[in-house]
Amino acid sequence: MRAVTAALALGVWVALACAPARAENWAPAGGEPPIDVRPAAPIVAEPGEALVVRGEVLGEAPAGLVLRVEDGHSTGYPSRVNEERLFPPGPFAWRYPLSGQKTSNGYRVLDARDIRRLMLFEPNRTGRVKIDTFAVEPAAKLPEGAVGYSLGAADAPLIGGLVRMTPDDPRIAGRHPVAVRRPSPDPVIANGIVDVERLRLAWPQGHARVSLWLEDPGEWETLPHPLQRRVRVNGQDVVYDQLTPQQWIDRRYLAGRDREADAGDDAxxxxxxxxxxxxxxxxxxxxxxxxxxxxxxxxxxxxxxxxVIEPAGRTSALEAVQAARRQWMIETFPVMPTRSAEPAPVFDGAGSGAPLRVAVAPGTGVRVAFAVGGPGVHGRPAVSIRTPELGGDTLNLDLYAAQRRLDRTGADSNLLVRTDRLLRGDPGSLAISAAEPRRYVAWASAPKDAKPGLYRGAITLDAGKTVAVPIEVEVLPVDLPEPASPAGFYLEEAPHLTWFAATRADRGRQLGCDLATLARFGVLGDAPGLAPPNREGLATFLDDTRRADTAGVASPWLAYQAFTRMLWGEGGDAAAEDLKTAMAALKAAGLPAPVWGLFDEPSNFGGGAVAAAATSARLHAISPEVRLGGQFNNPADRKYLDVVDVAIVNPGFGIDVGTIAQLEASGREAWLYNTGAPRFTAGVWLWRTGASRYVQWHARMPTADPYDPTDGREGDVQVFPPMPEVCALNQDIDDALIEMAEGLVDQRWLQWLAGRPEPQAKALLAGIVRDMPVDWASASSDGAARAGSIRDSIMSLARRLK
Known part of the structure; x- marks a missing residue:
């Protein structure tokens, strides 16, 4: 690596004397970014060398940093590397291999031997980030006497100590070896070669320890799924798998289902x-x-x-590679302090405990949360439920145990946090410890014809000792209207069920069960999973539509990708004809037509606004009854509004009260999507804005391994994580489903209040409207608490009015 010159000040640079880059620390005096390094001669980074940033985030909140790297071909944002990371409070390290990094447009790999500029800055300028190291560090080496090979593309990122081996290496034999490049989780296993039938490597006669990394970590929804596999080293079988599809699903796809995150766990x-x-x-x-x-x-x-090959009986080289992987994972996916769940009363079996009391209207449900733990309570509990009862009439009570896991703080965040949002439908499967109480969530629901009164029941858990949790549910004498604006989730097929002939028939069955579970919670505004209605898929599309209609999904629902998949795969003319055929088939079958998604987001539509307008005009001309929708996440997307009938907008575009009113006034129906606040949006904000629908991402969108949030560009987003059995009696769910259900109940109470003639009701309604901000950011900042307070005040009024 050549010597470089650089000068640093806060946002400025001047030339300095030459110094060896490996010895030079470009961190500024005082440690405050920005740092701007512009070497007099290009930096030549060798494979395995990394730019290392060390520092500390002060305070109690995370902070972000942006790293910008330019080579001799960089002319602007798309042609340079722009990497953003979040760091939790406290000391941090960021190790960034300079080789193998793709530019922002994804079209090329940065030339690591021609680096012209390195820049680090804090986008939010909080002043809470202090940098003490900003330097290029040499590649690590394996212990003496060991060799290591990292298979993959020549320009892929490389961990120090390993030598790159590319598909054209003569030591590889195979029909057509091809490099595989995955976005995550670490450079060792994110890169590899497929179709390696034989690999011969030199090693002296005698004995050797051979270590192989064999798993393709996958990408997007796909986790590679070999059923039959044999791996031999010098004639000795080290892997010999002969699996059925269900065995592979149980042993590999669901391997992480029962793992819980301890307080000290990291990535x-x-x-x-x-x-x-x-x-x-x-x-x-x-x-x-x-x-x-x-x-x-x-x-x-x-x-x-x-x-990795090393002398027999040794594992130091293997341990070095694993240590490098560990360091990469910990630095790339740091863990935030545990995010506390909503406080819940703890029952320890020491006394009878006050009953948990909640209230519902007929035809609705309510959350009941509690925790169990304390001295003498341990192990997997035996669970029994006495459903709330009054005079022989009973309510429904579904119980879930909250499982502790590390998850990303947001779908595209690199920060992890320990949460317990995954709710297991088999509550007796998770052990209770005295040190950390187990949280439980129940959904108590009343049939539409439930008579008013106080229903009493109990949940009993026997784990070392018996803990009884008494529950009282007050059913109010109130008839709530159905939600005026439905809300729900994007839903797709469970991907793993489509990979094998033996499980493919279960695809539709599981979709039906997913819709039935959503309906049980009153969540009927979903965008159901629909096959593209082309020649091969039309029959399946009609089955999917019939399934959604039977489940009670409110029409017209969004056909999120049914049309766009045809557009990408077949071209505009064929896709338009297929859509025309689908519309006719729906009419003939007496099924509702959906709102057809024209684009995921306008920036993804090839050809821009002109092409989108032409496609829209063609579809409306071919089938005048067709309705098109598009998702909008930026104010700059307004030029696309004229091509859709339904504008589906998120906070990035703007969902303030005034913005929704403008959209509706323009003759377009306004829907909300992806606010990340299911309860507040499904209830208060749909009611306040008058938007027609709300759809939240996503009921089934795992990324590769469904229980590893680090193995893709984004984390797993799934209301329904996969389970060992299809159509489990009580599905595992994410807490977002209960939040959505709570919001729809909130909306119904608000509608009831708006329809009441009493002066007390009118005064309460006026106060709710007066006190609520009309901009989303302000209104949603304490959205769940606001929604709960509003519902409590309306229910209190209902008791007085009765």
């Missing part, structure tokens, strides 16, 4: 150490060195990401 202990498909064994080595053979039932069976 490595929770996820990283279980990934990579590591096998390690001692073998005899002859004159031909080490020969690795891979075979199986498809390309995924012949994937290999890395090989």
């Amino acid at each position: 490595w202990t929770a996820f990283g150490r279980a990934r990579g498909g590591l096998v390690s064994t001692d073998v005899d080595v002859g004159s031909d060195g080490v020969e690795i053979e891979l075979a199986g039932d498809g390309a995924a069976s012949t994937f290999l990401s890395a090989v």
Whole structure:
């Protein structure tokens, strides 16, 4: 690596004397970013060398940093690397390999041997970030006597100590070896080569320890799924799998389902150490060195990401690679302090405890939350439920146990936080400890014809000792209107059920059960999973539509990608004809037509506004009854509004009361999407803005491994995480489903209040409107608390009016 010159000040630079880059720390005096390094001669970074940032975030909130790297071909934002990271409070490190980084437009890899500028800045300028190291550090080396190979593309990121091996390497034998490049979780296993049938590596005669990393971590919804696989090292089988689809689902796809995050877990202990498909064994080595053979039932069976060879009986090189992976995971996905759930009363079995008392109207439900723990309470509980009862009439009570997991703080965030939002439908499966009470959530619901009065029941958990949780549900004599504006989730098929012929028939069955579970919570504004209605998929599309209609999904629902998938795959003319055929088929079958999604977001539509307008005009001309919708997430997207009938908008575009009124006044129906606040949006904000619908991402959108949020560009977003059985009696759910259900109940109470003639009701309504901000940011800042307070005040009035 050449010597470089650079000068640093807060936002300015001047030339300094030459110094070896590896020895130079460009952190500014005082440690405050920005840092701007412009070397007099290009920095030449060797494979494995990394830019290292160390510092500290002061205060109690996370802070963000942006790293900007330019080479000789960089002319602006799209042609340079722009990487943003969040860091929790406290000391942090950020290790950024300079080789193998793609520019922002994704079209090319930065030239690590021609780096012209390095810049680090804090976008929000909080002044709470102090930097003490900003330097290029040399690549690490493996212990003496060991060799390591990282398979993949020549320009992929590389961890120090490993040597790159590309598909054209003569030591690789296969029909068509191809480099695989995944976005995550770490450079060792995110890169590899598929179709490696044989790999021969030199090693002296005698004995050797050979370690292989064999797992392709996958991307988007797909986790590669070999059923038959054999891996041999010098004639010795180290992997021999003969699995059925269900065995693979149980052993691999659902491997992380029962893992819980302890208070001290990090990204490595929770996820990283279980990934990579590591096998390690001692073998005899002859004159031909080490020969690795891979075979199986498809390309995924012949994937290999890395090989380490060291003297037999030693594991120091293996441990060095795993330590580098661990460091990468911990630095890339730091953990925020535990996010506390809503406080819940703790029952410890020491006394009878005051009953948990809640109130509902007929045809609605309510959350009941509590925790169980304390001295003598331990192990998996035996759970029994006495449903709330009054004079022989009973209510419904669904119980869930909250499972502790590390998850991203947002879908695209690199920060992890320990939460317990995953609610297990088998509440007896999770152990209780005395040290940390287990949270439970129940949904108590009253049938539409439930008679008013106080219903009493109990939940009993026997774990070391018996803990009884008495519950009282007051059913009020109130007839609430149905929600004027439905709300729900985007829903797709469970991807793993489509990968095998043996499970493909379960796709539709699980979709039906997902819709039935949503309906049980009163959530009927969903965008159901729909097959593209082309020639091959029209029958399935009609089945999917019939399924949604039978489940009671409010029409017209959004056909999120049914049309766009045809548009991408077939072209505009064929897709338009297929849509015309689908509209006719729906009419003939007596099924409702959806709102057809024209674009996910306008920036994704090829050809821009002109092409979108032409496509819209063509579709309306071919089928005049067609209605088109599009998602808008930026005010700059307004030029696309004229091409849709339904504008589906999120806070990025603007969902203030005035913005929704303007959209409606323009003749377009306004829907809300992806606010990240299910309760407040489904209830108060739909009512306050008058928007017609709200759809939240997503009921089933796992990224590769559904229980590892670190293995993709984004985390897993799923109301329904996959389960061992199709159509489980009581599905696991994310707490977002109960939040959405609560919001729809809030909306119904607000509608009831708005229809009451009494002066007290009119005064309460006027006060709610007066006290509520008309801009989303202000109104939603304490949205859940605001919604709860509003509902409590309306229910209190209902008791007085009765």
